[in-house]
Amino acid sequence: MSTAVPDKARVVIVGGGVSGCSVAYHLAKLGWRDIVLLERKQLTCGTTWHAAGLIGQLRASLNMTRLAKYSADLYIKLEEETGVATGMRQCGSITVALTEERKEEILRQASLARAFDIDVQEIGPEEVLKMYPHLNISDVTAAVHLPLDGQCDPANIAMALAKGARQNGARIIEGVKVTSVTSANGKVNGVDWERDGETGSIAADIVVNCGGMWGRDLAAQSGVTLPLHACEHFYIVTEAIKDLPRLPVLRVPDECAYYKEDAGKMLLGAFEPKAKAWGMQGIPEDFCFDQLPEDFDHFEPILEQAINRLPLLATTGIHTFFNGPESFTPDDRYYLGEAPELKGYWVAAGYNSIGIVSSGGAGFALAQWINDGEPPFDLWEVDIRRAQPFQKNRHYLRERVTETLGLLYADHYPYRQMATARGIRRSPIHEQLKAHGAVFGEMAGWERANWFADEGEAREYKYSWKRQNWFDNQKREHMAVREAVGLFDMTSFGKIRVEGRDAASFLQRLCGNEMDVEPGRIVYTQMLNTRGGIECDLTVTRLSKTAYLLIVPGATLQRDLTWLRRHLSDEFVVITDVTAGESVLCVMGPNARALMQAVSPNEFSNEAHPFGAAREIEIGMGLARAHRVTYVGELGWELYVSSDQAAHVFETLIDAGADHGLKLCGLHTLDSCRIEKGFRHFGHDITDEDHVLEAGLGFAVKTKKGEFIGRDAVLRKREQGLSRRLVQFQLKDPEPLLFHNEVIVRDGEIVSIITSGNYGHHLGGAIGLGYVPCAGENTEEMLASSYEIEIAGERHTAVASLKPLYDPGSLRVRM
Template sequence: MNAKKQIPAKARAVIIGGGVSGCSVAYHLAKLGWTDVVLLERKQLTSGTTWHAAGLIGQLRASQNMTRLAKYSADLYVKLEAETGIGTGMKQNGSMTVALTEERKQEIYRQASLARAFNVDVREISPEEAKQMYPHLNIGDVKAAVHLPLDGQCDPANIAMALAKGARQNGAQIIEGVKVTAVNQKEGRVVSVTCEQDGETYTIETDHVVNAAGMWGRTLANMSGVTVPLHACEHFYIVTEPIGGLKQLPVLRVPDECTYYKEDAGKMLVGAFELKAKPWGMDGIREDFCFDQLPEDFDHFSPILEMAVNRMPMLETAGIHTFFNGPESFTPDDRYYLGEAPELKGYWVAAGYNSIGIVSSGGAGMALAQWMNDGEPPFDLWEVDIRRAQPFQKNRAYLKDRVSETLGLLYADHFPYRQMATARGVRRSPLHEHLKARGAVFGEVAGNERANWFAREGQEREYRYSWNRQNWFENQKEEHLAVRNGVGFFDMSSFGKIRVEGRDALAFLQRMCANQMDVPAGRIVYTQMLNQRGGIESDLTVTRLSETAFFLVVPGATLQRDLAWLRKNLTSDEFVVITDVTAGEAVLCVMGPKARDLMQKVSPNDFSNEHHPFASAREIEVGMGLTRAHRVTYVGELGWELYVSSDQAAHVFEALEEAGADVGLKLCGLHTLDSCRIEKGFRHFGHDITDEDHVLEAGLGFAVRTKKGEFIGRDAVLKKQEKGLNRRMLQFLLKDPEPLLFHNEAVVRDGKIVSIVTSGNYGHHLGGAVGLGYVPCEGESEADVLASTYEIEIAGQRVAATASLAPMYDPKSERVRA
């Protein structure tokens, strides 16, 4: 037995959880010189999920930064062995994914184009070449395959042990057999951790706690009032008896059959991500759980096994050595959680890895350690940021329902616009039933049900997914052209709405926002909140309601993030109250050249330019109700956003609908909002602009006022003005009207891949697919950038594109101000 380790009275950071994630955070903090770090593990290192992970190292992920982190992990695991003397079993034996359908072929070819854009070694191979590399594979129905030679596999438990040893070598302490019973807080920040060892209670003073508790992460977070929505699911694999003559093979994925295959020491491991998973641990995880397996469920696994025997005929005669069922944690959107919890300063999260914990943890630990050290993330990590979690998502009934789907989605077709089928209907607008009755087909973002498109009479009200034109393409076209030529209606009640008020509200917002906030009451200002690097933390409009009150409108998906950013930067001596008022008001948008005609029919107020100019807000009457009318637009047309008290929303909608019959009012969905905004070149936070994208390079310099005085990011703006831009945001229009753009297609400049499309949709007015994306331009003029020849690579095919710096639709915004 090891001698019992002393629990320190103080530490700079306490990490809770000794799986690969916690060990990686400890290792990277220690590497940054945080020697005063302690990791507490309730039982033994790796005893939760890490020890039974399959250890697949796939470097290509869905975005540039997730790929960056996965590549970092692979490089780290190769180096760790030399550094610590512990074998990590890291082998770069490559990986191969095969497609059994035309749709899946399109998906894996799109991923290959993306890999090239991210500088990941990749090639498309024929079924025959796949057979040469993998002689045991039945290729009868294989349509295509993709090979990544630098992918591989490793030994997960040993990687955690090597990270733990590396952390110790750099001064961190790791103590097993310690259960954390409380994270203590004072005035909104972490002050200490209470824990138990052998029946005795200890308290460790600390400023930082890291929740790396895996499937225990939600319960641990709940104790501190922090939201970490995750839930364990059963995850199955089998390991065969040794198979004669079996040599080292690439990792094989057959997503159409929900399976992956890994050769390990002459045996085959066959694992599954079945379409409907089994959630586990509804009543909590029992106290003595340690290196535990769950009961076998052969009936659940046997359909997968039948397909596997057909795919790999040698399995028919191979004996099964192990049937394994172990729990892993899954999140509502299949992405893990990283970062500081918005509810509590100094409370950090690294959990919820959705079966990609081994390949993610090396990079995620590095990124979180940097974030803790610098006070800001090293690059854009929004897709895994804990601030995307909605407070309601910690509800256990919701999680149990949702994770039964998300496990299977890992290997499902990743179609564009794919909607979740489970755990729906939690957050609904006051107009939900009205819109449903009129043919709305809903999508969900951050739990908000939103009308994505409207079905015609007799048309089925569901998605038929495809990489080509989906069944709602013509519906979107009609809605889009109605907005461009007539008048369209959108329900945008899911917008996040924040009131910032009090004596110091103006001074506070002047510091937070890059634009001039000192405007008359009733003015609306489009602005960004920047970080010190000039990157965009938030993209919003601010309406001044009175001398001391301001109304902020942000995307629904970023509301928690924006609230956290505001609260984090508020100083103790500023008299400002920040309130989330999202649910209090619905937002009814009337957009298009006939918007004024409609408004004059439903309201006695004057809607002329003189009385209601662009970027102004005022109270108006509609029907028998009152609303605040904001003259702004996200679709690039004349229009008003009507902010209506939730209890009057249905009445105001009915009044608009009745009056709209004469002017051809068309109900429109979010897909049309998106296609219109892309034609107009408007940016979308999270896709086109992130905290890593400089406001000037994003083409948003028109919303920055450096002369107004100090604000966060001002120095970075001045520096960039002086030095010049490294890249620019361009708009692209495909010359062929057939192909579609969604997101992440490769941008080709003069024959060379230089970047990716950050967002795309079909420009029904412009007559082709339109995308936005950055292009490197160091030392080049605007003319140089536009003089090049551009193409977009879609699933390996290059399509000629026209590029523009100005919006191709209404470049002077004359329609908006009409």
């Protein structure tokens, strides 16, 4: 007899893979009742049942590592809690490098693992052979061993989570398909379902889409953007191998391969460079525990290399050739959180073939987020709000995921750019920039000039962990900004108008700085959460008594729009995304005033146009709104130009610029200039987990203005004192480079990581920012310590500073 479907619930979870079961388990553990999980067929039947079940704890950031470690710990405990065997065993893992570039990468990862308190050992080829007999180590350059990594039985992990959820009161019902998520007034109010011709509805305030490769189409029915697409994923399982010992998981990323010993057999899987997208017309309705057709020709290059790497495969039969679908996303990161388009619509999907190791922690984090109304810690890198509306386009997704699958095992070079699905969002002066030698990168779909090639120079990246081919180009651009004048295209800035009778009071409530300023004033501020963490880093320009313009990073636009809209109460305020309406051209450097005076009849003196002021100007034969602000630490203006006049204004500046040393500059130079000045970058140096005072941004918080979100947390922190501070570092040796995630060593002890880094061409060395613990210490005590930065296992002496190393008095921006 079929299980009865209730007519109401507190939360409905759609999808019975490991992700959905984990969300149900963790909500139930928090004491939630009236939890209903609906699975269209049978638990685990989509992707979970055929996953390889690798449990690698080290991820690309501290919080993603925290979630992976949580998963590993949970899966060890689940068997005792539920009685379901999970197959979890900590057999360890080995990653081997076959090139010097890969050696640099895995040694950097080993340093990071130590900073994240993960047991790790760098080992040589001979030690690899002792751990992995039969392996060909002739070309192995280095290896890293993580002894507490492991493997598990994916289907049983999901079943154990499901049983644990049931034991705590959740209802899990198989054979029920959710046909739609219903809503009213911008908020979820339930789901419609069908089972064997029977239909019904469940009233609910919260729905969680854990639909895996079906999730995108389900989300689209509700107008929710969930950009993911299925790809074919291949592995083989050998016949039993006599006397095969228990082995660690082995990863050989230079050959796109991973190996897992299981019950005396070997599993060989692949993340090939060019994948095969699948399900272009949608996932078949009857798809369950299905396999896709074999494609041995596609897998053969991987197998040929594997036979050389593990010669015993040459004399071992293949028991299973498996091909099954898995979901991949445009940036190889999964999605968590509440969808910006619909309140109460939550997502946990798009796991990019690391769903088993991710889902335990992801389910925990999402359950906490739903329960508390805010994430337990910074989850921006997997936040659903990073998805751009255009990314729901299926043609775009089909193109992009053929690349992202392979990028899991590609060299993770700094500044690596996507090759597929490009050219979708372009500035009005894109072609002019291209004609001047621009080499473009992509961010949130925007094509942005990252650097400019010289005449005759190849317009392409040559990736490396050392100085890449554009290093000298960046230096020339950087020095032009410091010594003459540079021109940046920053059209990708997010631009939001907040207007209406209550616009001022609304922004006073959301922002830490004073918003009730005169029209024409620009305010640098943050929007804070109740913990004092930074939800948004922005400038706000008051255009009139009832209108403001908010300038935010292009990557966070959807996040920031959602934050604003979700905090509207009964105020008379209209919030509008006007990003596409204006281009932004930034004129920056000591010669900026002379250049502006050459192209405009307006006055640009400090008296006529002081720092932090905005006004309309004439420029060439057009008009612009000139904002006197800077992100590079120099005199300069951001010019907001109607998109239809952008090309004309650009040409006007270029024509006049020759007399003033004007140089076109890219985003790499913007970043190297800002880090010399110690300016923060949202998502790296400042996040919703970083307290605004510890980030060194207290000057932008005005507690005396009255109540605003986060004010109490700021007052508490001022009373308690800081537990850590954001510090700027410069390496004394001018040769090494800093990018992100290098290890900070204080008086011989690892204390933190570099949050962002670049090369300070004016200062003559690599510059980084990073938080240093400082509870009970004053500034002198902090700076009296000796600091080193560990890069790929080697430590380099660093100078530490709490003031900007470049122009600490900010005299140049006001010159």
